[in-house]
Amino acid sequence: MKKRIYYNDTDAGGIVYHSNYITFCEQARSELFFKKGIFFENEGYVVKELQAKYIKPAKLGDIIEIRTKPKEIKKASIKLIQEIFLKEEKIFELEITLVYVKSGKPSKIPQKHMEIINELS
């Protein structure tokens, strides 16, 4: 997924506010499902833990690219690697563990979700 950096993504330091890179990664994850016509209702992926490395900042007007790949797939959870690139240079890396929750409880990831996730490998 590609994304333009707008004013509201930046802060008074002149660069993208650090939490927003984590938001961009979530948008990229959601887009994987939305573009297949899957819109969550009474279900979704809850963040359990994450590790982020900030390599270089992005700034106003930049177009970044978010790339997502699975690292570890379990029955009810998944660990992903998400990298943000600016002109083919990696500027940010996220490792994130998500739990699939349905009706408030951790549940088996549905088959049609697994197909989307496997396409990323």
Add this chain to the structure above:
Amino acid sequence: MKKRIYYNDTDAGGIVYHSNYITFCEQARSELFFKKGIFFENEGYVVKELQAKYIKPAKLGDIIEIRTKPKEIKKASIKLIQEIFLKEEKIFELEITLVYVKSGKPSKIPQKHMEIINELS
């Protein structure tokens, strides 16, 4: 309500991002109810229209004050004036019309809400 300006409230222009003043006003409205122990569920106030005047900017570290007063009260809607002050100088003004919605439909504003609104006059 008083509020400190943090990095995430600002943008690369070095001042508070313009939509955030409107967010601060909503926080002040919600706080009126929250501090009385009223937490909305299946109900709430939906914005119908608003007019905002930007007088002076606030910047990182500033402490602003949001003052709220009713302008017009109807059965299912209310018009408020909300002003933001920085060191006793008005920097922003909002006139906002809100509709009380319960179970998805415009409804009569509850009596206990009216008491909170009347206290502002």
Add this chain to the structure above:
Amino acid sequence: MKKRIYYNDTDAGGIVYHSNYITFCEQARSELFFKKGIFFENEGYVVKELQAKYIKPAKLGDIIEIRTKPKEIKKASIKLIQEIFLKEEKIFELEITLVYVKSGKPSKIPQKHMEIINELS
């Protein structure tokens, strides 16, 4: 400009948080300049006043379209109408007055900006 609605655009009410429609309009304005390779530095458009009408909400996963046209053009300021559509139905309308500021002072809108603005008519 088209934009997908993501989780961070919504709130606990299940729909887009009201300030965010105003943010989306700013992104559409910035995009007009960014896509022509104009990135502001030490200059920009400051919001003086705005009026917003909320017609219908957008929700998670929706793709909205923001359309921008000039209403009034002055030497150092401009009034725009920005409308947000969801599947060809207008759901939000903004009238916004912007002042062009360079090195901290209201200034004459540059010719290359005027060309971009005139293309919108």
Add this chain to the structure above:
Amino acid sequence: MKKRIYYNDTDAGGIVYHSNYITFCEQARSELFFKKGIFFENEGYVVKELQAKYIKPAKLGDIIEIRTKPKEIKKASIKLIQEIFLKEEKIFELEITLVYVKSGKPSKIPQKHMEIINELS
């Protein structure tokens, strides 16, 4: 630092959007300096890496408390542990490494900053 959860902190899932806990921690860090009258200009703390654990969610109206303590202090960088509590129960934990940057370069953390950091131990 205590903080109320408002609508804009939540998402359509009904709970606080996951990036926002990281934002709350930054606000708590900034507040440590702001309340001592230190407002950064041409300097600041840049996030190098972070690890976050999500234990339980916070929701609309909740009042959370952010507690900050140093884990490792170096010449130009610092590692902090920040924990978020809801009614004395820990709901979130962040380990974050920050680099002090002045005029764009990693620099020795000033003595008056060190005093603030040491007070947290």
